[in-house]
Amino acid sequence: MTLNDSHPVDNLLRRYLDHKSGDEQAQKLANRILEQVNMKPVVKYGQKKIFRKAIWFIGMAAAVLLAFFGGLYLSPVQASPEAVVKAAMFAHALPVDRLYLVETTLDPRNPISRLPNANIPRRNYLWTRGDSFWLEPAQAVKNWAMGRNESEELWLALKSGKGLGIRVPLNEVPEAVRLTADLMTMRIETLLNEVLADFTLIEEKAPTGTHLILAKPKLNHHAEKIRSILLEVDSSTRIVRKVVVDRVQKSRPVALVTFTLIETSVQPGGVYQLEGHLNDESMIVEGMENPALIPILLRFFQNKGETKGKSL
């Protein structure tokens, strides 16, 4: 008889119950309960805001509870770099959205940096939730957005005119597109996983309340793309506040990409989907069905890649 706690059915059922936390009816009931126990006056929000607030609370509560149960509270003095990265992975696994400012500065040794205006740092905003992300320009005119959804698809939304959306499974994305997308974005869960497994971690001197970890690749396949990664982790929340990636391409310097955390909140689920960035009249094409559109995707990313010095 199997009675252990690791039974796959138990895990599925546990996840099913946990996901019921986000149920709107449950949150309405929670509001009534909170009113009854007089714990906190329930502020009248619109339905959407109640739900978003609830999800934020759930994320925070999950962080607190999991920290208790997991015994992951590490004091800043005792934590090894590996433990800090593990704790950060744990913190970033929660369904909370984080906004990072992405600044790309070309390496002076990169020949592209000699082109006019090439040395102006490029800025984009990157929203992340787990391994999903979406990116838009930091400039006032946000005429494009790109992202990666939970179904392992890369999408691009071109907002001018009625709008055009292109969605391609990641395994069908041309290498040049993938490289540029990698340069401009960050999949925080994957990054932390890889840092832990394939990088040598060195704790650097840091101000109180911060862990500064320098990661250098152990393996050649990483060394071809990344020289080093500097992680700035908040000591108490374990959230990665800043990531500086020294990008190389076949050992030739490319650019320094800095991701700085500027906001933590809850975004509507749709923002990680292509449809969330287009209107009803926009045309959406699937790359699988329309291979002719792949060149458009390629041109867009090549253009972005050139301005960021990727096309060495």
Next chain:
Amino acid sequence: MRSKNIAGIKTSFEVSEAWIRLNTGPALAYAKSLVRNHHTAEDIVQDCICRLIGKSESYDLAVDGRKLLFRSITNASINFTTRLRLVTGLDQEDEQNWVDRIQDVREDCPESLAVGKELEKKIEEGIQLLSVEQRIAIQMKIVGSSTGEIATMLRITENHAGVLLHRARQILARHLELLEKEQIV
């Protein structure tokens, strides 16, 4: 700000609020699986959480809260269904309504996207295949109750509780087609 002691760590009332928000959904789903009536389930959950919060000085809400909540929901649901058995003939109709309501809830819930609607539906169908005792056994187990605690709650022997749990897992696994994939014995 008012504060109270949870799990030995001073936390704000916002954490207690978060605990309520975090646990109301699972508790409601659990209660619905036992009483098969949305409104009754809501009443039971509201009552149990309020009583639990009222006595939160005497235990660690963060550590034991969900287990205690599920236990008190179990007792309340058993009381309710025992009384309900006197009124036969309404059960089937009520069950159908419950299924409809569950489907509506699922369609409105963005979180269900994360689990996958099909899987969620399968799990809900699977739970309906279980007897009430099996539902209690497996759901109490996943919130951290031991077989002994389940046995005490259901007033059965520990072996019997183990059998209930095992069968509940088998039925669910078979329904979810996990038997072949995961080689569950």
